[in-house]
Amino acid sequence: METITLDVPAISCDHCVANIKRVVSNEVSGVSDVQGDPDAKQVTIRYASPATVEQIVACMTEWDYPPAR
Numbered sequence: 001m002e003t004i005t006l007d008v009p010a011i012s013c014d015h016c017v018a019n020i021k022r023v024v025s026n027e028v029s030g031v032s033d034v035q036g037d038p039d040a041k042q043v044t045i046r047y048a049s050p051a052t053v054e055q056i057v058a059c060m061t062e063w064d065y066p067p068a069r
Helices: 014-027 053-062
Strands: 002-007 031-037 042-047
Touching: 002 053, 014 031, 014 042, 014 053
Parallel strands: none
Antiparallel strands: 002 042, 031 042
């Protein structure tokens, strides 16, 4: 199991975090947990194979929550 924390400037509220959690959990196989902090504009994602960071970032970007690079 791996964990990554991403800065996501587009997060403005708990609803944004809930959207990211729903989308990433449903669309990226291997994601087991998504937690977010709208005040810090960050999400922390736990995942295992077959999920990759690239897949997670692509999914978030597709749904208008691109992580900062």
